[in-house]
Amino acid sequence: MKFIIPNDVSEILTKLHKEGFEAYAVGGCVRDSILGRVPNDWDITTSALPGEVKNIFRRTVDTGLQHGTVTVLLGNTGYEVTTYRVDGEYTDHRRPDNVTFTSNLEEDLLRRDFTINAMAYNDEEGLVDVFGGMEDIRRKCIRAVGDPDARFDEDALRIMRAVRFSAQLGFEIEEATKEAITRHVDSLKMVSAERIETEFTKLITSPHPEKIEELYNLGITSIFLPEFDRIMETEQRTPYHMYDVGHHTIEVMKAVSPKKYMRYAALLHDIGKPDSKTVETVDREVDGKFFHEIDHFKGHNKVGADMVPGILRRLRMDNDTIHMVKKMVYFHDIGINGISKKGLRRTLSKMGAENYSDLMELKRADTKAQSDYRLDFKESVLEDFDRFYAEIMKEGDALNIKDLAIGGKELIDLGVPRGPKMGEILGRLLDKVLEEPSLNDRDKLLQLAGKMMNE
Numbered sequence: 001m002k003f004i005i006p007n008d009v010s011e012i013l014t015k016l017h018k019e020g021f022e023a024y025a026v027g028g029c030v031r032d033s034i035l036g037r038v039p040n041d042w043d044i045t046t047s048a049l050p051g052e053v054k055n056i057f058r059r060t061v062d063t064g065l066q067h068g069t070v071t072v073l074l075g076n077t078g079y080e081v082t083t084y085r086v087d088g089e090y091t092d093h094r095r096p097d098n099v100t101f102t103s104n105l106e107e108d109l110l111r112r113d114f115t116i117n118a119m120a121y122n123d124e125e126g127l128v129d130v131f132g133g134m135e136d137i138r139r140k141c142i143r144a145v146g147d148p149d150a151r152f153d154e155d156a157l158r159i160m161r162a163v164r165f166s167a168q169l170g171f172e173i174e175e176a177t178k179e180a181i182t183r184h185v186d187s188l189k190m191v192s193a194e195r196i197e198t199e200f201t202k203l204i205t206s207p208h209p210e211k212i213e214e215l216y217n218l219g220i221t222s223i224f225l226p227e228f229d230r231i232m233e234t235e236q237r238t239p240y241h242m243y244d245v246g247h248h249t250i251e252v253m254k255a256v257s258p259k260k261y262m263r264y265a266a267l268l269h270d271i272g273k274p275d276s277k278t279v280e281t282v283d284r285e286v287d288g289k290f291f292h293e294i295d296h297f298k299g300h301n302k303v304g305a306d307m308v309p310g311i312l313r314r315l316r317m318d319n320d321t322i323h324m325v326k327k328m329v330y331f332h333d334i335g336i337n338g339i340s341k342k343g344l345r346r347t348l349s350k351m352g353a354e355n356y357s358d359l360m361e362l363k364r365a366d367t368k369a370q371s372d373y374r375l376d377f378k379e380s381v382l383e384d385f386d387r388f389y390a391e392i393m394k395e396g397d398a399l400n401i402k403d404l405a406i407g408g409k410e411l412i413d414l415g416v417p418r419g420p421k422m423g424e425i426l427g428r429l430l431d432k433v434l435e436e437p438s439l440n441d442r443d444k445l446l447q448l449a450g451k452m453m454n455e
Helices: 007-018 028-034 050-056 105-110 133-139 148-154 157-169 175-190 193-204 209-217 226-232 245-255 260-268 300-314 319-331 341-351 353-368 375-395 408-414 420-435 442-453
Strands: 023-026 043-046 060-064 069-074 077-083 085-087 099-101 120-122 126-128 278-286 289-296
Touching: 007 023, 007 043, 007 050, 007 069, 007 077, 023 028, 023 105, 028 120, 028 133, 050 060, 050 069, 050 077, 085 105, 148 157, 148 175, 157 175, 157 193, 157 209, 193 209, 193 260, 209 226, 209 245, 226 245, 245 260, 245 353, 260 300, 260 319, 260 353, 300 319, 319 341, 319 353, 341 353, 341 375, 341 420, 353 375, 408 420, 408 442, 420 442
Parallel strands: 043 077
Antiparallel strands: 023 043, 023 120, 060 069, 069 077, 085 099, 120 126, 278 289
């Protein structure tokens, strides 16, 4: 097998070879090249010691000399060049306490996580595949290198990585590897939230976000996202739904775009249902199906929105994502019984008109993942949303205080002092205009403001 390596990588390998050292592209870049994917980066492994690498290349950075890594700079790009090594004990289930350099490539490959990531390549020798990575790619299989218990004991994050690679590549986890994961799940408690978030985000923004169910089945979500376990175990006995809350959530995740905040919004949109669930005894047939009890989840959007910051901060999520996800979770259920133009104006005022398309993407995904009960009505409501939104935008209706025909200057001229009173009056004026857009006229607003001053 031969594939194209970037010129810079080829230059590094050639220079190392000319100095008498072995050198290969290694790991994910080899895997991705075999799969026809464009590698995000290129890692190089070599028999040269860090000091020898530094002597060969003019511009280098001491990235991690104790672990054998030197970054070689070519132009504006850095390439990690790491000496063959054997890892010592992993007492923190994260990184080796020490490493020993070796001249044996196979010993270096043995310490890697999965067979598909334990292949090396250079143009002279071709593919070096000691552990059957190529066959596992053909089988679409995620399999640990050597003893899977040893691999997960070394670095517990590999538990997350196994499922993440499965989601990104559409592969299945090999049975012995899967069984080892269940024996080491508790070790994830020793892994930082930041590392877990990185892997989890890659998983849910992958082409197969439904692999989150594998995290649940293997007991992984119980460690860092127990709220997901609760929705997987919450029934929805209602004619409007055909799945339990968890499987409905997974279907919604599959139906939204892979933007980070959209996938998290889909994941958490019904997270408040277990805590807002009530049960009504009905004993009646609905749409050809008999119900002894019907579940209700009144106010679950608010309950869920209140949960979002705690969940995402636990994962060390950035504030922008937290803000957007909370907003989407709160508003996703708006208008389920119908929407008026006035109601949509008020929603846009609170939510921000710039977020309308994201909200509708989530609402459509939510509808798609429900049953067909009253489907015509649900689709007509979504059409009403789009029709009213188009009219509001075309007519230029005021949605924020800054859109009002008067502002602070006019109120000062009217005798309103700066401060809380001015904010109160502007807020009340906006409320009037949201109710009746024709009131957004300078003279009408000044008249209304004058009355408000004297109340």
